Amino acid sequence: MFYFTIDILGTIAFAVSGVLVAMEKKLDLFGVFIIAFVTAVGGGSLRDLLIGSTPVNWLLQPVYLFTILGTVVLTIIFRPHLKYLRTSLFLFDTIGIGLYTLVGIEKGLEAGLSPVMCVALGTITASFGGVIRDILCNEIPVIFRKEIYATACILGGSSYFLLRKLPFEDAYSYMAAILIVISMRLLAVKFKIALPNIYRKAK
Amino acid sequence: MFYFTIDILGTIAFAVSGVLVAMEKKLDLFGVFIIAFVTAVGGGSLRDLLIGSTPVNWLLQPVYLFTILGTVVLTIIFRPHLKYLRTSLFLFDTIGIGLYTLVGIEKGLEAGLSPVMCVALGTITASFGGVIRDILCNEIPVIFRKEIYATACILGGSSYFLLRKLPFEDAYSYMAAILIVISMRLLAVKFKIALPNIYRKAK
Amino acid sequence: MFYFTIDILGTIAFAVSGVLVAMEKKLDLFGVFIIAFVTAVGGGSLRDLLIGSTPVNWLLQPVYLFTILGTVVLTIIFRPHLKYLRTSLFLFDTIGIGLYTLVGIEKGLEAGLSPVMCVALGTITASFGGVIRDILCNEIPVIFRKEIYATACILGGSSYFLLRKLPFEDAYSYMAAILIVISMRLLAVKFKIALPNIYRKAK
Numbered sequence: 259m260f261y262f263t264i265d266i267l268g269t270i271a272f273a274v275s276g277v278l279v280a281m282e283k284k285l286d287l288f289g290v291f292i293i294a295f296v297t298a299v300g301g302g303s304l305r306d307l308l309i310g311s312t313p314v315n316w317l318l319q320p321v322y323l324f325t326i327l328g329t330v331v332l333t334i335i336f337r338p339h340l341k342y343l344r345t346s347l348f349l350f351d352t353i354g355i356g357l358y359t360l361v362g363i364e365k366g367l368e369a370g371l372s373p374v375m376c377v378a379l380g381t382i383t384a385s386f387g388g389v390i391r392d393i394l395c396n397e398i399p400v401i402f403r404k405e406i407y408a409t410a411c412i413l414g415g416s417s418y419f420l421l422r423k424l425p426f427e428d429a430y431s432y433m434a435a436i437l438i439v440i441s442m443r444l445l446a447v448k449f450k451i452a453l454p455n456i457y458r459k460a461k
Numbered sequence: 462m463f464y465f466t467i468d469i470l471g472t473i474a475f476a477v478s479g480v481l482v483a484m485e486k487k488l489d490l491f492g493v494f495i496i497a498f499v500t501a502v503g504g505g506s507l508r509d510l511l512i513g514s515t516p517v518n519w520l521l522q523p524v525y526l527f528t529i530l531g532t533v534v535l536t537i538i539f540r541p542h543l544k545y546l547r548t549s550l551f552l553f554d555t556i557g558i559g560l561y562t563l564v565g566i567e568k569g570l571e572a573g574l575s576p577v578m579c580v581a582l583g584t585i586t587a588s589f590g591g592v593i594r595d596i597l598c599n600e601i602p603v604i605f606r607k608e609i610y611a612t613a614c615i616l617g618g619s620s621y622f623l624l625r626k627l628p629f630e631d632a633y634s635y636m637a638a639i640l641i642v643i644s645m646r647l648l649a650v651k652f653k654i655a656l657p658n659i660y661r662k663a664k
Numbered sequence: 665m666f667y668f669t670i671d672i673l674g675t676i677a678f679a680v681s682g683v684l685v686a687m688e689k690k691l692d693l694f695g696v697f698i699i700a701f702v703t704a705v706g707g708g709s710l711r712d713l714l715i716g717s718t719p720v721n722w723l724l725q726p727v728y729l730f731t732i733l734g735t736v737v738l739t740i741i742f743r744p745h746l747k748y749l750r751t752s753l754f755l756f757d758t759i760g761i762g763l764y765t766l767v768g769i770e771k772g773l774e775a776g777l778s779p780v781m782c783v784a785l786g787t788i789t790a791s792f793g794g795v796i797r798d799i800l801c802n803e804i805p806v807i808f809r810k811e812i813y814a815t816a817c818i819l820g821g822s823s824y825f826l827l828r829k830l831p832f833e834d835a836y837s838y839m840a841a842i843l844i845v846i847s848m849r850l851l852a853v854k855f856k857i858a859l860p861n862i863y864r865k866a867k
Binding site: 371407409 | 686689690691692693695696699709713718719720723724726729799801802
């Protein structure tokens with residue numbers, strides 16, 4: 259129940275971000291829905307395919323499809339208000355990243371993978387929905403260009419494996435790791451922390 | 462045999478549409494073949510991957526590969542004539558959509574999925590070959606922008622589940638649903654029926 | 665051990681080519697790593713997904729991840745020197761193609777596929793890493809446009825099935841087929857051999 263709630267919240271957060279990108283590209287109603295859908299389930303589906311957990315989750319649980327459908331309708335209706343709310347959208351997206359990173363790690367553990375690969379799966383779950391969204395919209399994925407996004411997933415995800423060694427209940431470590439991913443991204447944006455520039459020598 | 466014939470006809474229809482898009486982009490012979498191939502088998506392969514039906518169909522049945530190869534050669538040779546035949550090409554593509562939608566639904570039923578997810582799989586089978594084709598050719602997929610394409614799949618696919626409840630043989634419901642998908646798209650194009658515009662308020 | 669060495673060499677060769685393309689697009693450090701990663705493991709992962717061999721290889725063997733990580737760091741550091749070495753990079757890429765084609769064929773044989781489909785899988789293994797790299801970088805994949813690349817995979821791969829019928833040990837046929845792929849591409853580039861032009865009539 260706990261993990262399920264987290265999963266649905268992440269789905270809503272990512273679906274909203276998908277609708278906004280698709281509407282900037284002036285896609286039609288179906289296009290907007292598909293972009294919202296792949297943004298929300300793309301990372302998780304790629305993860306499920308890579309570990310061989312098929313049929314993928316959303317085919318078995320219609321709740322994801324209907325959640326995304328409802329989110330798309332509400333986002334389109336309330337979009338004129340949303341555009342004054344860039345901050346809350348950024349928050350939504352960041353919360354989605356935190357939630358999905360840990361969902362992905364959990365699935366990796368269930369599949370018996372090593373911690374390093376669990377963190378890789380968590381990062382894929384959190385970031386590849388956005389990558390597929392950007393590819394479908396004919397853009398170079400935004401996370402390859404300017405955001406401390408995956409770094410937050412990797413460090414926050416790794417922290418989960420450290421926290422698990424402490425004598426807390428697993429749900430606390432889980433929540434704490436989600437908060438670490440979220441705060442790392444918020445702090446990075448606030449203090450404009452970026453990855454080291456690898457192009458310095460080219461100047 | 463019945464389903465197999467339908468599948469091969471859909472394969473030819475989509476391969477032709479792939480060749481035409483690839484040649485507009487001036488791809489080389491191999492590029493044209495690959496685009497034709499992914500247009501024809503891409504939707505079905507994605508469907509097979511999502512439900513975990515692997516190895517995917519075309520790896521086990523070389524007939525698809527050879528059908529596409531033959532279609533590519535013939536389409537390239539007769540292309541100077543085809544360009545005066547836009548209408549028949551549009552027909553081909555529309556027939557392919559109708560056929561593939563029902564093939565996808567059938568596979569979903571075999572995998573024990575709910576009707577809603579079967580319709581989703583049918584739509585993916587019919588439309589994602591074209592989506593992958595457009596991505597490989599560096600375009601925003603055409604079905605996200607202007608065509609009543611997926612809508613025909615969704616409504617026609619849903620009608621199959623209603624028709625099945627009537628006291629007909631299944632093959633008749635199947636054929637009828639294919640015809641519904643095809644006629645919906647033809648009527649939509651003829652009468653310029655489009656999805657409701659979600660950008661009105663932006664004016 | 666023999667196959668493993670070949671696999672790691674191919675991984676390094678493709679990771680280097682990924683770094684170079686990503687840096688031309690001015691991606692950030694994470695973007696460069698992901699492009700190098702998908703270039704190196706993308707073709708093999710697609711192959712594994714299509715035949716249903718999951719979890720995909722790199723999730724089970726962390727050596728690939730660490731090899732690519734090391735290759736990325738070294739390539740970024742030594743890049744100012746590499747750019748004077750276009751020839752050796754082309755060599756790297758060509759060696760990678762030869763190696764991966766045969767790795768893919770081997771996996772196809774293990775999955776019990778027909779020779780034609782094994783060659784198709786080998787070609788996918790060798791070329792789709794580069795295709796995914798180009799899509800992520802928002803380019804029409806280079807192999808669809810100008811290079812005798814897949815042709816070398818297809819002919820070299822087919823030669824393996826002929827060589828196997830000769831009374832040599834399998835490892836020799838395997839090495840010979842790798843060399844055939846590599847030499848075909850080198851000769852094609854040297855003598856500017858291209859696929860037949862299918863656009864002549866359009867002039």
